Amino acid sequence: MLDAILHSLELLLRLDTLLMMSLGLVLGILIGALPGFTTTMAMAVLLPISFFLSPVVGIPFLIGVYKGGIYGGSIPAILVGIPGTGASVATTYDGLPLTKKGQSRKALDMALAASAIGDFAASLVTVVLIGPIALVAMKFGPPELAAVMVLSMLIIAFSGTTMVIKSLMMLLLGMFFAMVGQDPIGALGRFTFGFFPIESGINLLPMLIGLFAIPEVLLSIEEKTKPFVEKSIRPEGDRLTLHELNDCKRTIARSTVLGGVIGMIPGVGQVVAALMAYAAAKTASPTPEKFGTGILEGVAAPEAANNAVNGPTMVPLLTLGIPGDNITAILLGAFVVQGLRPGPQLFAQQAPLIYAILFSMIIACGLLYVLGYLLIPLFSKVVMIRKAYLVPLTVVFAFVGTYVYRSNVFDLYFLIFFGMLGYGARKLSFDVTPLVMAFILTPVLEYSLGQSILLSQGNLFHYVVIERPLALVIILATPGLTYLMWYRTRKLRNPEPVNGAEPLPAKQ
């Protein structure tokens, strides 16, 4: 194996590989920063370039686009509160307040550092533990996934900053929105009233931009006398210091572990990792009430986690030849065109090449940090735009971003609807996080639950208890974990806990 590793470094350390990887990273960051352009789209568009390059150049190029894109989403999240991708929703919570405090540069630096560190550590562990991770990935079938979904939703609902009952209401509302359209198992229409445009359901992007960006715009119009950024001499603020980074090391470490573990489970992904890591950081903090007011830990937590997902998600692709999501499906295409078929065979025959690709993931993290560091001063200039221009520009970006995603005019109506909903929720102090979480996870839950029922051939209880020990463990741990999260964050919600505010028993 050592031989293969040494040989792989020889393959990889070439100027053209590093240059193409850098190009990929820059393109990824720029496209990821544009609302409406997802990392998946960026990769699909840039894929043909890799057809005409050698494997050790073309695939690192796409890996650069991938990693750059996931990081790039945090830029508009921090600067204007538009989450470019689902993965950067949690980044808006503290990122935008930091920008308003005149510390956008620090926030962007922290997002970059946390992304690069989380990604680096998780990729390194992936390279070392690729075999065991592949085994873990195989253990997570539909029943286990369903159990993880329930656990994630409950944790988000019970660790929120608003009353649990309010969070649960938002959770149910999110589940309802997720059910509009075709049901995932039988493909029958639900809540569509026979109206064709909503048959495909509600799209995530208009919901995210609507819930997060539009209320921000409306609120800043209300406070029209206040400048967007309080300080006016250097509105972007100073760079991040090593000391500040050091203060967040526990948060980054925790998020990296959480993101890495979530990345091993096929079908969960970056969005869940980021939101869960934010909740975990809040729960572990001695001062949870500061989260959401603009602290660096609140940026570090989701950013380290969403990038830590990247490494482990590659494992099922490389070891089994099975892409876990759309991004790895595109990478599979790139591999196949190069005449490489990922799977058990490839590992046996082309070990140096596979290691070269794995190492390129690690090198990409280093390059991401360098390139991001150089680009941040450019991005942070955005806050110097006068509010009179910045606010309308945000609106334009919100609408254009929503439309370009799939060129569906109906998405714009949803954008406005969710904008109003988000504004109302803000005014009535409802937290929309459980809504987003439930919206994203409900289809997965429904699908995996339906699959589990079919797999159990009618006797779900027996199937889970006898044949699915891992699912059983997760289900049994759910009430305890939920209680723990609720208990640790209780002082956030009320000065005095309301009588009888016991957590509801978790549903199985």
Add this chain to the structure above:
Amino acid sequence: MSQLSRRMFLAAAVAAGVALGGTAVLAQNYPSKPITMIIPLGAGGSHDLNARVMTSVLPSYLGQPVVVQLMPGASGRIGTAAAAKAKPDGYTLLFTHNFIDELQQHVTKLPYNPNKDFVVVARTNYAPPSLVVRADSKFKTLKQLIEYAKAHPGKVKFGHSGNWGATMVPGAALLQAAGVKMTLVPYKGGGPAMRGLLAGDVDFTVAFPSVITSQGDKVRTLVTLADKRVFKDVPTSGELGFPNVASIATMQRVVLAPAGIPKDRLAKLREGFAKMSKDKTYMKLLQKLDENDEFMSGDQYEKMRMQQDKSYAELVKELTKK
């Protein structure tokens, strides 16, 4: 940020287009602007990959770039409906497959009529599905599998890529022809279904050649649901006594245009796609993707398409009958 990044994005896109597309410009007036090709499916799937290969070669034969527009949702109905509504001026095409094109009308109410609203430009190629089991499975042949399923109705689990999807229809067509009942478990795509097979959650799945080859000796192929053998030692469904399964089961990748497109424009498109199918780069890239380049002209496919309409009507009627 906005301007700079947008400019860079455009620059990259243009550079990519120039580098990949070749720039032979024809002097006729159609097409005089880029052509949009709607794919009613998501990014990263096999249609997306095929389209990326096509669009990197097509400009040399049509004289204009072809822009892929992904419009996924509602089992392909969203993108198809958008294409059906588009102006029939030859600047909007639809790249779809037979399970969306001809099958959807039998499972749900559509806001379009596939047979009246579209004409065929070309069938670019087809994908032959095969039935696979784990290498350690007790089923060594299709016959054993069918006999076991007959003796134990509903016990055998078939993991597929989603209802009325590309691996469900072939499998269901075979089960219907063999007259057996099984438990059908939908997965979100062929990849997860293969994972389900390898993890032992289901007993068999249906997959396409590239996926099967990459699994090496982990899986065993029992039958290929096509007219021609794909793997030397694996029989076709026809050879095993199911002559009618192949025509329903094979995934046909087709390019359609909204009906009412001027005749000369359709002719130009048909000619362009036919030339593309002979292009060396195109053939080489498809081969690497493990896709064949068995091109079929629009006229010829039109007949096959009407036949599919009938077969799917029967299949759906049979499968949804309780």
